[in-house]
Amino acid sequence: MAAKNLAKSRVLHRSLRETPPKAIGGEGIWLIREDGRKVLDASGGAAVSCLGHQHPRILEAMAKQASKLAYAHTAFFTSEAAETLADQLVGHEPGGLAYVYFVSGGSEAIEAAIKIARQYFIEAGQPKRHHFIARRQSYHGNTLGALSAGGNAWRREPYAPLLSQSFSHVTPAFAYHEKRDHESESDFVARLAAELDAEFQRLGPDTVAAFIAEPVVGATAGAVTAPEGYFRAVREICNKHGALLILDEVMCGMGRTGTLHAWEQEGIAPDIQAIAKGLGGGYQPIGAMLTTNRIVDTIRQGSGAFQHGHTYLAHPLACAAALEVQRVIQEENLLDQVKELGKHLEKRLTERFGSHRHVGDIRGRGLFQAIELVEDRATKKAFDPSLKLHQRIKAAAFEGGLGCYPSGGTSDGKHGDHVLLAPPYICTPDDIDMIVERLGSAVDSALKSINH
Ligand SMILES: Cc1ncc(COP(=O)(O)O)c(C=O)c1O
Secondary structure (H helix, E strand, C coil): CCCECHHHCCCCCCCCCECCCCEEEEEECEEEECCCCEEEECCHHHHCCCCCECCHHHHHHHHHHHHHCCCCCCCCCCCHHHHHHHHHHHCCCHHHEEEEEEECCHHHHHHHHHHHHHHHHHHCCCCCCCEEEEECCCCCCCCHHHHHHCCCHHHHHHHHHHCCCCEEEECCCCHHHHCCCCCCHHHHHHHHHHHHHHHHHHHCHHHEEEEEECCEECCCCCCEECCCCHHHHHHHHHHHHCCEEEEEECCCCCCCCCCCCHHHHCCCCCCEEEECHHHCCCCCCCEEEEEEHHHHHHHHHCCCCCCCCCCCCCCHHHHHHHHHHHHHHHHCCHHHHHHHHHHHHHHHHHHHHCCCCCEEEEEEECCEEEEEECCECCCCECCCHHHCHHHHHHHHHHHCCEECEEEECCCCCCCCEEEEECCCCCCCHHHHHHHHHHHHHHHHHHHHHCCC
């Protein structure tokens, strides 16, 4: 394929054959292109922009922080912004999470989670624990540790020789594809729990440090919630074997599903949690690893330091932006709004796609929902991956003024297409209607382009 506009940009873009249009502004739920066209940001990029764009309170908080202090290295200093944000997040010790380690994004948060789990066991006198069990069709980030944890086949494939052998993968709690036809939901949960337990046994239960999972699977499978009781079963298995539970809420957390933490709706809490995207809402690059007194106290009484670090830990400007994002969410009761708008989104998606012959599943929670496209609803047969249906939908949607997040490889890393929606929490019901209408047109036009 010929390179388009290649001479114009020296940025190594995601596609090396095309330069994307320039975004020159933002306003609430809208992004503005250089040619003046507006794009409704229905996925907040990748579930990032929870307050939309150019929110005046966040801009003001950032300007204030920048005018005082933009950066101070954490080897020498802490900052007011980091301390206040930590108090805001874990001052009340939600689910026993009492400390926070601020990093620059989701992958770094996962790296920190993996490392603190490992270091905790070394210092707790259990150095044999170095295995991590994760799930197929998961995504935990693109750095090598996070990629080792992730179970997404195509993302792992080129780097397979570089990935750690300490990670193994079990079946995801993905009912649409993994639950057998005559299996009840509770039997499905029991089967997944038995498989996880068997994986502990295979590895040697006293060698497993942690199980890692996304409470609601995001990018790789499209807003997949677990069946009732799954996370309670997983928590019990971890407890039984003395392993930790790491929850990756990089995408599904910070209010996206209607509660600040997605695990609140599962009746359990993790030992370690990764957050990012909605933490700073895209105003600054920031992620965080949250953990418990038990883990921190063990290390404090042992070596006395978490043996990890980056230059931009707890960046003051990033912390100030995230603090204001979290204050806005709290003060404006946006979690209630996410719940209400989530119901509206589900209703509208069901009206538009519920009997669509190529939409096999509509799923998700809160403002984190997806549709999965299939060639045949009865058999759940996916479209031929070479048709790249998800890319066609993305292009048609963008052309029609809608930003959404379609991906392929939904069921097994190769087959399947879905579209993920993660609209800003500040949407109105009318905005949701417009999102669904534009998505409907994009899906139909993409299907038409492959003669369906
Ligand atoms: C669940 C999950 N974990 C980790 C990451 C990695 O985050 P980042 O891209 O900020 O490194 C992502 C990114 O999409 C994610 O969705």
